[in-house]
Amino acid sequence: MTKNLVPIIEANNQYSKEFDKGDLSAQPKKNIAILTCMDARFDPAKALGLEEGDAHVIRNAGGRATDDAIRSLVVSHKLLGTVEWFLIQHTDCGMQKISDETIAKLLEDDLETAFFDGISWSNSNNAKSENSKPGSKEGYKINWYTFSSLKQSMTEDLKIIKNHSLIPSNIKVHGFIYEVSSGKLIKIEDYK
Numbered sequence: 272m273t274k275n276l277v278p279i280i281e282a283n284n285q286y287s288k289e290f291d292k293g294d295l296s297a298q299p300k301k302n303i304a305i306l307t308c309m310d311a312r313f314d315p316a317k318a319l320g321l322e323e324g325d326a327h328v329i330r331n332a333g334g335r336a337t338d339d340a341i342r343s344l345v346v347s348h349k350l351l352g353t354v355e356w357f358l359i360q361h362t363d364c365g366m367q368k369i370s371d372e373t374i375a376k377l378l379e380d381d382l383e384t385a386f387f388d389g390i391s392w393s394n395s396n397n398a399k400s401e402n403s404k405p406g407s408k409e410g411y412k413i414n415w416y417t418f419s420s421l422k423q424s425m426t427e428d429l430k431i432i433k434n435h436s437l438i439p440s441n442i443k444v445h446g447f448i449y450e451v452s453s454g455k456l457i458k459i460e461d462y463k
């Protein structure tokens with residue numbers, strides 16, 4: 272799949288022509304770090320009014336406080352001075368619609384993109400691509416950080432961040448849920 276290569280390079284040529292931010296410091300200007308989901312519908316820069324140089328944005332599937340997310344947050348504060356953090360998970364998150372067990376099962380079967388019919392996941396019956404590798408049981412060893420309640424996953428992750436021995440207590444951690452249908456941030460306390 273290379274249909275995106277040319278438009279991406281062209282867009283970057285245009286961007287770099289108009290680029291005037293070569294003097295920015297690596298230290299985020301607003302002293303903000305954001306941990307959020309990789310979901311393509313959420314654009315933190317646009318949705319939160321941020322520009323290059325303003326904030327660290329750490330993303331993973333679900334926006335979960337995994338060991339690697341914590342690693343980045345600790346670097347963000349300890350080495351680059353951020354003091355105000357935002358944990359932003361979102362409505363309609365894919366990680367809420369699947370279990371760790373199901374992901375592992377799908378991967379055991381094959382590595383092709385699976386299909387979600389709105390209720391459950393299955394592997395597609397389409398002919399497999401010629402060079403496709405066989406499935407693997409390795410998926411059973413991975414913590415996929417799937418979750419069943421958004422409020423609960425937010426509460427758990429806020430707790431992990433706030434109680435972590437490498438994270439100082441003076442860091443302000445805000446918890447928000449991004450509503451993909453409205454583009455709004457909802458405070459965790461106000462989320463039903």
Ligand SMILES: [Zn+2]
Pocket residue numbers: 308309310332333334361363364365366
């Ligand atoms: Zn998500």
